[in-house]
C-alpha cells in the first residue's frame with residue numbers, strides 16, 4: 001500500500017465564485033466509446049505543441065499510432081485510427097480564432113492495425129521518459145496543450161495532480177479519475193521516480209467523492225514509495241488554475257509571468273498522467289475522454305473519442321435537440337469558446353462540448369458596481385482594464401495588470417451588464433504578446449544591424465591597417481633601394 005494522507009486545504013482562495021455546477025448532467029450515465037467517424041481531422045499547426053509539419057502525404061496508408069505531424073517543440077502527433085490520408089488541405093479547426101488551417105484528413109478503414117512504440121522497461125531515467133513523451137505526443141490534456149516534457153526539470157520537489165476541474169459542467173477529469181485511476185497513479189509514480197520526486201499531491205475539489213474513493217482504493221493497491229498528500233479543496237472557481245492550485249496546496253506563490261515549474265513544482269492534469277502511463281507501455285495518445293453536455297443535449301455523458309473526430313459526429317452521438325440549441329462551445333461556460341463550423345475535429349485539448357439553450361443577454365453599459373473586482377482571484381480591476389481596452393489604450397490596460405489576468409471569466413459571471421470582460425482581456429493579452437514579440441523582434445533586428453555595422457567598421461579598420469602596413473613596407477623597400485643606388489654610385 002502507498003503511504004498517503006487526506007487533509008482539508010487550510011487556505012482560502014481569494015476572490016472566485018461559486019457557480020452552479022451542472023456536473024450531474026453528464027455523470028448520470030457511464031462513460032462509453034463512440035463509434036469511429038467517417039473522417040478524422042488533424043490540424044498541422046494547432047494540434048498542441050506548436051506549429052508542425054506533415055509527415056505523411058495524400059494517398060499514404062497509416063495505422064493507429066503512425067506519426068503524422070512533427071511539431072517545432074518536438075512533439076509528435078499520430079494517427080488515431082488506421083486508414084488512408086485522403087486530403088491535406090485548409091480546414092476548420094477547434095481554436096478560439098475560428099480560422100481555417102492546414103489539416104490532414106484521414107479516412108478510417110475500420111481495421112485494428114497498430115504502429116505502437118516498444119514498451120519502456122523500468123528502471124529508466126528522466127531523459128528516456130522525456131523522449132518517450134515526445135514520441136507519444138504527451139501534452140497537457142487539461143486545455144493548455146503545453147508539451148509535458150518541458151515541465152520535467154531535474155531537482156523538482158513536488159508533483160501536483162490537478163484534480164480540481166472547477167469549470168461548471170465539465171466532468172472529463174472526474175470521469176478519468178474514477179475509471180482510469182490506476183493509469184493516473186502509475187503515470188504519476190513513474191514520472192516522480194524518474195525525477196526523484198518524493199511527494200505527489202492530489203488537489204481535488206470536495207464535490208468528487210467517487211473519484212476520491214477510487215483514488216484511495218488504487219493507493220491501497222499501489223506499491224509506490226512516493227508519499228501521496230490528498231488535499232480536499234473547497235468547490236470554488238477557479239481553484240484549478242495552476243497558480244492558485246500551487247498556492248492552495250503548498251502555500252507557494254508562483255510569481256506573475258512565470259510557471260509553477262520555476263517554483264520547483266510540476267502540475268499535471270489526471271488525463272496527462274494516465275496517457276503517460278500508456279506511453280510507457282508503447283501506446284501514443286490516440287483517444288481522450290470528452291464531456292458532451294449542456295441542456296440542449298438529450299443524452300449528455302462522457303465519451304471516449306478518437307482524436308480528430310469531427311464535432312458534428314459527437315453532436316449526433318449526444319442526440320442534440322435542434323429546436324432548443326442556441327450555441328455550442330468547446331470547453332466550459334467560463335473559459336470555453338464558441339464553435340460554428342462543426343466539421344472541425346477534436347484535438348488532445350478538447351475536454352468538453354457544451355450545447356446550451358440560453359442566448360447570452362445583450363451587453364449594457366457598466367454601472368460601476370465593482371462586482372467584477374470583488375471576485376477577481378488575482379485582485380485586478382476588470383472594469384478599469386476594459387475601459388482602457390475599449391478606449392484603444394493597450395498600454396493603460398497593461399499598466400492596470402492585464403498581463404496578470406488568467407482569463408478565468410469569474411468577472412463575466414457576475415457582471416450585471418453582461419460585458420464580455422474576459423473576451424476583451426483574451427484579445428488584449430494576444431495583442432500585448434504580439435506587441436512584445438514585435439518589440440523583441442525589432443530589438444533583435446537593431447542588435448543585428450548594430451553588430452553588422454561594427455563588423456564592417458572592424459573590417460574597414462583592418463583593411464586600413466593592412467594598407468598602411470603595405471605602404472610602410474613599400475616605402476621602406478624604396479628607401480632601401482634608393483640607399484643602395486646611392487652607395488653603388
Ligand code: SF4
Nearest residue numbers: 376405406408409411
Ligand atoms: S478574467 Fe481576469 S480580470 Fe476577470 S476575474 Fe479572471 S483574472 Fe480577474
Ligand code: SF4
Nearest residue numbers: 366367369370372415
Ligand atoms: S461588474 Fe460589470 S457593471 Fe459592475 S463594475 Fe464590473 S464591468 Fe462594470
